[in-house]
Amino acid sequence: MLSLALAGKPNAGKSTFYTAATLADVDVANYPFTTIDSNRGVATARTDCPCLDLDERCGNDRCRDGTRYVPIELIDVAGLVPGAHEGKGLGNQFLDELTNADAILNVLDASGSTDEEGEPVEEGSHDPVEDVEFIEREMNLWLTGIIDRNWESVKRKSRSPDFDINDALSDLLTGFGASTADVAACLRSLEYPEDPIQWTDADREALAKTVRSRTKPIILVANKVDIASEETLDRLQEAAEIVIPATADGELALRRAVEAGVVDYKPGDVDFEITGDISDAQEAGLEQIREVLTEYGGTGVQRALNAAVYDLLDQITAYPVQNETKWTDAQGNVLPDAFLLPEGSTPTDLAEAVHTDIAEGYLHAVNGKTKRRISDSYELEDGDVIKIVSTAS
Numbered sequence: 001m002l003s004l005a006l007a008g009k010p011n012a013g014k015s016t017f018y019t020a021a022t023l024a025d026v027d028v029a030n031y032p033f034t035t036i037d038s039n040r041g042v043a044t045a046r047t048d049c050p051c052l053d054l055d056e057r058c059g060n061d062r063c064r065d066g067t068r069y070v071p072i073e074l075i076d077v078a079g080l081v082p083g084a085h086e087g088k089g090l091g092n093q094f095l096d097e098l099t100n101a102d103a104i105l106n107v108l109d110a111s112g113s114t115d116e117e118g119e120p121v122e123e124g125s126h127d128p129v130e131d132v133e134f135i136e137r138e139m140n141l142w143l144t145g146i147i148d149r150n151w152e153s154v155k156r157k158s159r160s161p162d163f164d165i166n167d168a169l170s171d172l173l174t175g176f177g178a179s180t181a182d183v184a185a186c187l188r189s190l191e192y193p194e195d196p197i198q199w200t201d202a203d204r205e206a207l208a209k210t211v212r213s214r215t216k217p218i219i220l221v222a223n224k225v226d227i228a229s230e231e232t233l234d235r236l237q238e239a240a241e242i243v244i245p246a247t248a249d250g251e252l253a254l255r256r257a258v259e260a261g262v263v264d265y266k267p268g269d270v271d272f273e274i275t276g277d278i279s280d281a282q283e284a285g286l287e288q289i290r291e292v293l294t295e296y297g298g299t300g301v302q303r304a305l306n307a308a309v310y311d312l313l314d315q316i317t318a319y320p321v322q323n324e325t326k327w328t329d330a331q332g333n334v335l336p337d338a339f340l341l342p343e344g345s346t347p348t349d350l351a352e353a354v355h356t357d358i359a360e361g362y363l364h365a366v367n368g369k370t371k372r373r374i375s376d377s378y379e380l381e382d383g384d385v386i387k388i389v390s391t392a393s
């Protein structure tokens, strides 16, 4: 399952974001690792369900009236402080937690009410733009440290006649979540001395940066927009490529209100409806949240998850079915599963994601929308409904 990590300074709102994003997940029991520890849970990406093309909605647990929620893993990494790569704070432990992540949501306090160490200060007295690069810098330094500490062993290996720099570095970097293909791509983009003995600190640092940005891309979540100044937000928007204004607190309040049955709201909606009896104070609180939603087109929590999944990681959603006409599985469930796959994935990649047995017995695939057989090299499109014909199914 795709994995996103929330990183940032203490008090930026990571845990609030995490709680909101993982609350009211209908199907958590099906995902055993949701209970591995308290800071790893199931959140979702939001997309249009293909059942919108059918006469009736599919009725899947994760489909709400044609809005489909696809499970992803979310990790709440405890707060990082500057110097974490040297073990400051609880540094290394937390950087290790980032290892499993496919992408990082850098949550920062856009209101400037926490200083560089994450200590509360008077609102607006810290410039959050200074926090933008900090996660990236700590991760780069941390990875550089790992490469530096292991360079002796790379040099030793290089004396062997069948030495291959790509293999040696892949061994070193798998722990960071970098595949052999990732390492090869990074090396192609760099200029470096043939002989590891001649590598300089700058060469190793450049390698670390490239590997980090390829395997742990980052988007910025400008949290606490409800109390942030517009001027700061404008500057934040310019400081990074993808910046999502958000109110984690607002999302949490809405999801709790939904749980209590007093509000009608789907995560990612740009508005909500009050449907139950609430106190004047509660209503005033919700109306304040509505103002933020109206201004920013939602609370930003779902938008941040979606931006990471679909924009940063370039995923598509594909729906495997057994019956290409009814879009059902063997039990008659309509659109039972949704899989996130990287853009450019093929029917065989989908088969692999469903089950290795299905992949091994793969014969061909049928596009559920056109009912036509598709080639093995067909590039899946977002929202495709695919029947995989396999000796194993």
Ligand SMILES: Nc1nc2c(ncn2[C@@H]2O[C@H](COP(=O)(O)OP(=O)(O)O)[C@@H](O)[C@H]2O)c(=O)[nH]1
Pocket: 008, 009, 010, 011, 012, 013, 014, 015, 016, 017, 079, 223, 224, 225, 226, 227, 246, 247, 248, 249, 250
């Ligand atoms: N005003 C405002 N406060 C928020 C928002 N999100 C979180 N907070 C508050 O910020 C504080 C720190 O939040 P927490 O999630 O514990 O931060 P963490 O240390 O990054 O996990 C708490 O008091 C939250 O209620 C938000 O969107 N707006």
Ligand SMILES: [Mg+2]
Pocket: 014, 015, 016, 078, 079
């Ligand atoms: Mg926390």
